[in-house]
Amino acid sequence: MAAGTAIGAALFSMPDLSAAKESGSHLSKQDLTPVSFGQLPKDAEVCAKASKLVSRNYSYILEQARQLKDGWLRDTVTTMIQHPTPMFMQQYTSASAISMLYSKLSAAGLIDTGKIDVQHLLPPFTGKVQPFMTAPGSGYGSHHPYPGGLATHVSANVHITESIVNTYEEVFCYSVNSDIALAGQLLHDIMKPFVFQWQPDGSSLKEYTIAGQGAHHVLSIAESMYRSLPAEEIVAQACAHGAPSDAKGEADVVSWIKAAAIVAQKDPIAYGVLNKMGDGLPAPHRQEGYIVHLGDHDWVLSSPAAQKTSPLLKKIAVQQYGMSDSDSNGAAFNYFKNYAEAQLSCMYLNMLQSQPNGEQLVAQAVGNVILK
Structure with missing residues (x-):
């Protein structure tokens, strides 16, 4: 059979x-x-597509994306989830272009050249990637590492984020920009289908580090920047792995944005994702980034x-x-x-x-x- x-x-x-x-x-x-x-x-993709758990959570993610109020944001986020192709890779079609990127990140102190070489800076790319629905939530040994784990992870995070937004409305009687908070959460791992490519032996591709984080984080921010998402969304998305709660926390987020801007070939100051000095986030800090960070704590369990x-x-x-x-x-x-x-x-x-x-x-x- x-x-x-x-x-x-x-x-x-x-x-x-x-x-x-x-x-x-x-x-x-x-x-x-x-x-x-x-x-x-x-085939790991077959496993994911055979799972009702995965398909149900993927449908929920799309439903949430389609409920964003801003029309352009709604269409862009939905398209990115349905087609998570790294468009920024249009800039890196040659070995020389990737080598130049490697040099820029190295010069900025955003990669450890002792731990990552130019051949592993970016995952292999043939022009298309696996669907969002079939990607793992992380590599083996971390959260939701199975086929479709990305869908269950993001679904859980979006449920949590939406609940936080609603809690603040009910308890403190004010509303944040739910579009920014939810879009930031929906897209925070958008490059995992690219980074965690399934291998013939049923494992996923090893992830390397950029700016002190798994490469998927910086590459996801870069993709959102390359597709010109609003500055507020970029900052909120970048905060998924850390909030600007103190000087070090802010410096971490700044480093991820700087690395992403280099990958996306965007000026982060002109874009509005860093302050005019380029050494901090736009002030005062918006709450949506903190909420995205809180919502991305499914991994704790x-x-x-x-x-x-x-x-x-x-x-x-x-x-x-x-x-x-x-x-x-x-x-x-x-x-x-x-x-x-x-x-x-x-x-x-x-x-x-x-x-x-x-x-x-x-x-x-x-x-x-x-x-x-």
Whole structure:
């Protein structure tokens, strides 16, 4: 049976587990798409597209983008999510152009040349990238590293950001610019489909560092600048990884914007994303950036959840499915892990694992998705 046929063979529901319910957790029912162990898809994009969890959250993201009030911003953000092609790469079609970029970032002290060489400054680019919906939320070992993890990560962040905006309205009786806060959150990881490219062995491409952060952060800001999003959105988006709460915090955000401006080939002062001296953010600081930063804290739980889930899945693969030790450390396990996590999420599996009979509950949940 072909992988696609096996995947579409049946739909199950998320197991209704009494132990989890007794812990006070609310488990919403969702369709699962089981596949036989022998027919696990090797293509990570197939895994993501087979997940109702992923498709539901991706639909929510698009819905939120389409609800932005400003027409141009709404259309631009929606287009970027639907087509996350790095348009700034139009400037880097030759090795000499990339080498010049490397030199500029190095001269500005924004890359560590001992840790990243010119060949790894930008991910490989053939003119198109994977869909937003199929990208992982991060690399292996961090938050939502499975196919479609970007959709669940951004969806969670947008839910949180929207709730913060609403909370401030209800508690403090004022409104921030919700368009800027939500657009900043929607786009904060827009270059992860470019950076975390799926590899044939089921792993994702290694991410390198620019301006002290994973390259996706600076490249996402650069893409937004290249597409001429409003200065307020750029600053808010840049604050996803840190807020200007003190001098160091502001200096960090400034460095990310400077690096992004070099990549996008934009003047950050003329753009309005830095002050007239170029050494700080426009003052006074708007609250939307702080809100985007608060909203991007899903990783506080989701990173350890993923780190704890992986070894348990490996144990289940070996003990319950007869996977060899060598296969459990290579591509075969990656395919197993990708499918199970895309269907169930590391968050859900970690919640089950925390129960008194957690390993049994996780094995049961995986068994409903990957059939022996």
